[in-house]
Amino acid sequence: MLRAIIVDDEPLSIKRLNRLLSESGEIETCHTFRNPLEACEFAQANPVDVAFLDISMPELDGMTLSGLLQELDSSTDIVFVTAHDEYAVRAFEASALDYLLKPVTAERMAKTLDKLRKKRGSAAAGPSLSVFLFGGLKLCRSGMEQETIRLRSPKTEELFAFLMTRRAVSREEIVETLWSGLETDKALKNLNSTLYYIRKAIGAVQAGDCIEAGRHEIRIADSGVSCDLYEFERLLKQIRSAPEPSADWFRQAEALYTGEFLKGKAYEWASGQTRRLEEQYIELLEAAARFHIELNQPQKSLRYFGEILKLDAIREDISHEVIRLYTELGRKHEAFRQYELLEQLLLQELGTRPDPRIQAFIAKLKS
Structure with a gap:
């Protein structure tokens, strides 16, 4: 229905x-x-x-x-x-x-x-192809058991990753990005042959379901492919727009981010998106932590704040939140340990000391 x-x-x-x-x-x-x-x-x-x-x-x-x-x-x-x-x-x-x-x-x-x-x-019946862009690049043919698909060459992988990332892109932009050093006619021939090898690796039926190649534009059809990036972005939009987000949405989005976007692929065109997605992931973790603070669930908040510090260890505001939560839970030893780690890291990386407000909080806690 x-x-x-x-x-x-x-x-x-x-x-x-x-x-x-x-x-x-x-x-x-x-x-x-x-x-x-x-x-x-x-x-x-x-x-x-x-x-x-x-x-x-x-x-x-x-x-x-x-x-x-x-x-x-x-x-x-x-x-x-x-x-x-x-x-x-x-x-x-x-x-x-x-x-x-x-x-x-x-x-x-x-x-x-x-x-x-x-x-x-x-x-x-489900999409015929599953694509994973977080933590690297992985393609799987859907079925009772997922079958990993291997693409022919690094350039074939890059074209497929570019198409998946942009979703809809003109042939002109593709050749300017991936074959900028070649004459236009030769670059377009390379595009066509590389696209052929992608279709061959995926299979004609599956490729037809997910890759729509027109005369001027190539696009990815969402109905023919499942992609961790697409689902991550959908959940982010859902969380941001909903008056009351769900704890499940936070968990699902966190589970999708299994590592850096296209990790191990040094694609110049992807560098900006890699940074943007990591920033969005950190924003998601912070929102999840504050969501659980409002629900009076400090242990869950601590876990989300801890994930942020794994990615950005010198976030003083997050360390302050962790110290405060440890204190509220009666775990003063861990609060002091978190402060010592922050103090050492700031001295090594920036040659500075923690924010005076954090120092004052620790001093009051020791008194």
Whole structure:
């Protein structure tokens, strides 16, 4: 059963669509909105399988809203509903599942739901390829037992990693990044042959599911591949936008970050993203630690703060939090030990002493 939303500024249109979906027997819940911004806020905190969007709406049109919903959850299917058929081409360019003309009939809605059922049915079988970008680069063919896939050469690995990271990228940008020293024609030939070897390694069927190679652009289809990076970014977005994040979300996101992004691969184009992802991971750990402080769970907070210090040992503010938590738990010896470690590290690395506020806290604790 599916979870749907209807967004339309016309009450009669909402009523008709809601009735058709209710009578179909395939929709578990259906929430309706006349204000697109309210629909977007709802989707930030609630899973949505399919969104029926009117294209022509004041304040925020359906095309723009579809982009916002896809940013929140790329698995949400979009169905545009409008009285004007000149929007059809734009709708399908926006990767909509379907396009309905008002007034929508039961027969036409049945066709849309059939498309949705078939797509969801194939997706339920799971992606054909699993890709891991944290801690290195690893490809696995999905099945009862994951089978590791080995790519032909370092350049083949780099192209695949670049495509997975960018998700959608022009052929021009690819050759400028990976074959910048070659003439354009030769670089494009290298791109085509390298892409061929990727397809050969993955397998024609699996590659067709996840790599969409057009004349000007190559993109990765989310439905054909599972990727730790994509899931990590999705969870981060979910945690940031939710009024009350879940402890499970923090655990899941932490488990996905199994090491530095593309560890062991010295790709110049990836260096900025490597730093950004590590910063986001540290922000996630800090948010998780403070989340558990609010729940009065200091032991869990200590673990998250400890993970931060493994990555950035001279974070004085985090060391101060650890010292404070140890003190509250009656573990003064460990509080003093944490201070001594910080003091030694700052002296060795920066030639400085801890922040006066930390010194004062320790002095008061000793008195």
